[in-house]
Amino acid sequence: MPKINVLASAQKPARPDLAIVFCLEGQDLHGLPYCDSAVQAIARGEHFKGARDKSLYLPGPKRVLLYGLGKLEDLDIEVVRRGAGSVAKRARELKARRVALVLPGDGNKGASQVELAQAAAEGICLSLYKFERYKSKDPKADPKVEPSFDLILSAASRVLQAQAGVKEALVVCESVALVRDLVNTAPNDFHPQNAVIQARRVQKLGKRLRLKVLTVPRLKALGMGGILGVGQGSSRPPVLVHIHYKPARAKRVVALVGKGVTFDSGGLSIKVGSGMQDMKSDMAGGATVLATVLAASRLGLPIEIHAIAPFVENMPSGHAFRVDDVITFMNGKTAEIMNTDAEGRVILADALVYASRLKPDLIIDLATLTGAAIVALGMNITALMGDDKAIAKLKACGERCGESMWQLPLPKAYRSHIESRIADIKNTGNAGEAGTISAALFLKEFVDASIPWVHCDIAGPSYLKREDGVHPAGATGTPLRTLIEFLKS
Ligand code: BES
Ligand code: ZN
Ligand code: ZN
Numbered sequence: 001m002p003k004i005n006v007l008a009s010a011q012k013p014a015r016p017d018l019a020i021v022f023c024l025e026g027q028d029l030h031g032l033p034y035c036d037s038a039v040q041a042i043a044r045g046e047h048f049k050g051a052r053d054k055s056l057y058l059p060g061p062k063r064v065l066l067y068g069l070g071k072l073e074d075l076d077i078e079v080v081r082r083g084a085g086s087v088a089k090r091a092r093e094l095k096a097r098r099v100a101l102v103l104p105g106d107g108n109k110g111a112s113q114v115e116l117a118q119a120a121a122e123g124i125c126l127s128l129y130k131f132e133r134y135k136s137k138d139p140k141a142d143p144k145v146e147p148s149f150d151l152i153l154s155a156a157s158r159v160l161q162a163q164a165g166v167k168e169a170l171v172v173c174e175s176v177a178l179v180r181d182l183v184n185t186a187p188n189d190f191h192p193q194n195a196v197i198q199a200r201r202v203q204k205l206g207k208r209l210r211l212k213v214l215t216v217p218r219l220k221a222l223g224m225g226g227i228l229g230v231g232q233g234s235s236r237p238p239v240l241v242h243i244h245y246k247p248a249r250a251k252r253v254v255a256l257v258g259k260g261v262t263f264d265s266g267g268l269s270i271k272v273g274s275g276m277q278d279m280k281s282d283m284a285g286g287a288t289v290l291a292t293v294l295a296a297s298r299l300g301l302p303i304e305i306h307a308i309a310p311f312v313e314n315m316p317s318g319h320a321f322r323v324d325d326v327i328t329f330m331n332g333k334t335a336e337i338m339n340t341d342a343e344g345r346v347i348l349a350d351a352l353v354y355a356s357r358l359k360p361d362l363i364i365d366l367a368t369l370t371g372a373a374i375v376a377l378g379m380n381i382t383a384l385m386g387d388d389k390a391i392a393k394l395k396a397c398g399e400r401c402g403e404s405m406w407q408l409p410l411p412k413a414y415r416s417h418i419e420s421r422i423a424d425i426k427n428t429g430n431a432g433e434a435g436t437i438s439a440a441l442f443l444k445e446f447v448d449a450s451i452p453w454v455h456c457d458i459a460g461p462s463y464l465k466r467e468d469g470v471h472p473a474g475a476t477g478t479p480l481r482t483l484i485e486f487l488k489s
Contacts, residue, residue: 001170001177002088002128003148004121006158006163009033009102016150018096020065020087022080022104023050024072033102033152034064052079053086061177065090074109077119078402080092084123085470091147093130102152113158116153118165122481124149125173126470131184151458168299172484175295178202178468183463183475187263187280187313191236195260195286195311199241202290206297208247214240224350225328226335227310233267233320234313240351243290243307245297250304252362254487255355256293259344259367260286260311267340268316269323281475282344284462285366286311292483303487308355312348314340326423329353333445336423344369345439346427349446356448362390363453364483365443372435377406380468382461382479385410385440387452394454399487402470403461403478408437410444418442 007013010031019034027050029035029043039058043066048056052070057063067087069079084101091099103120106112111119128146151166153159182190182198190198195215204213216237219228224240231238241260261282265271271279286309293307321327325337327346330353335346344367355363373383382398382405384391391407399406417429417438425445429438440455447453461478464471471478 001125001174002146004124004166004170005150006117006159006166007150007152008159008166009152009154010156012152013098013150015062016100017098018063018065018091018094019100019102022069022083023051023066024075024104025052025068025070032111034062034100039064053083056089057281060446062095063094069104073108075104075111076399077107077110077111077115080111080116081123081402082120082469084120085127086126088127088147088149095145096147097145098150099147100150100152105154107471113153113155114161114165114284117153118169118334119152121166121169122173122472125170126176127472129177129472130179131180131474133185135182140199148374171298172295176480178291178294179284179287179477179480180475185280190280190283191262191313192231192239192311192396195237195241195262195283195309197238199243199290202294203243206245206294207294207300208245209297210214210244210246210356213246214242222354223328223330225354226331226346226350227312229321229325229327230267230314230347231312232454233317234315236313238312238392240308240310240354241286241290243293245293245305245307247300247302247304249302251302253304253306253358253360255306255308255358255360255363256289257348257351257355257363257482258287258289258307258309259348259369260309261344262311262313264341264343265316267314267343268320269341270316270337271341278463281463282368283311284368284458284475285309288366288480288483289479291477295480296487299484300442301487305487306355306358306360308350308351308454310351312347314343318341329446330448333425334423336420336426338426338428342427342439343440348443352443352446356446356451362449363447363451364456366456366458366479368459368462369439369457370436370459374460376408376436377460378466379460380404381406383408383436383457384454385437385457386405386454390452390454393489394482395488397489398479398482401479401481401485403482405456405479405482410437410440414438417442
């Protein structure tokens, strides 16, 4: 993680490598740190007015970058988060070591300088992330320069609080980076057995965490036919990982359940070439629940959390589960397999029964479950289904964190889509009709009806082909920050 400090403008470094000044549209630069009369004159000459995302770089001995945040009335934490992400990448390109970043005053949308500092720190950490595990190092290349940042506040009275906010942002962003690392890791390296190693690492890094690993004999004893069925085609046996965070004074208990398919080939219903690309990311939900419980424990949140993730590899082989198979789950329900590529719901069924038996106050599951979620909402919006109240809260947290979410309905009438002639249900809905909803209705069969439950389909936003805002191409770590915000509230 980059080093990030908070200073009052009176303590600002006199000669940073690069001074970045966030400017509001139409703002008078006079009086802003690092904006002497020469800088003001150039800005006037170049017609720099502080419009959103417009920037002006002044090279020379005192390197200054003016960066526009747009209008004060639109200034919220997401504007600053994205702006900080964008200037951080610029600072890296310019090979600056020590950067001073001048933040705006309080935002018109109620964002305080403290929140803006925290958001700036997030933007910096999220956008500077790089995944370089598989790049061989050029011994002749320049040693890497990673910039460090001093965030400059106008209100000296807010510095201490802002420092605490930045510290929290660093903890959360380290967990986001962990998700990204795990998801970006190639599936020959991240497989169910490696997931266990990673879970042990998480347990050691956190506080008050206990780890349970359920291997095949235990999965059999519990009757987890879904996890065993999907996992049986792979030479790597499936596991279920359960990390329990129990703080001293917990007010509530939440279970987080994540889909951990370490590679989704589709199984015997094999995916076509391009459809199989990036299917190493089908464990993003599982990685996210592990990293979320780690962040929650490091922040000492007063909420008990069960992070539960089945990890399996969905492969075709002579041992693989078949189309037409009937599987019996942990709660005794049966499902007819119509398509082995609809495997996520099959492993989550057992995990949701397991989570329900822990009697939490709320269950949230995260899953790269359906391509249909991408068709409905694209790459930037998580689909939410389930308990209306919890969804409203989660969605509001998502907005604050710059992670968009949108609710889809779970109409009773669509239950017919998963009716099977020979078993209790089947694992696909009607072709081409509301695939995200029928998948969620399948999951609903396995959640104790007395426990509020939210299903998050993250097939789109968890993994991007192209860089977008604070997310480099590849794994994003979405929606970990939203979950932490939610657990905090
Ligand atoms: N892991 C996929 C869903 C997915 C697709 C995630 C694209 C991310 C990007 C899931 O297991 C799957 O294959 N779902 C099928 C279900 C269908 C067979 C009912 C799908 O969406 O096509
Ligand atoms: Zn699949
Ligand atoms: Zn899948």
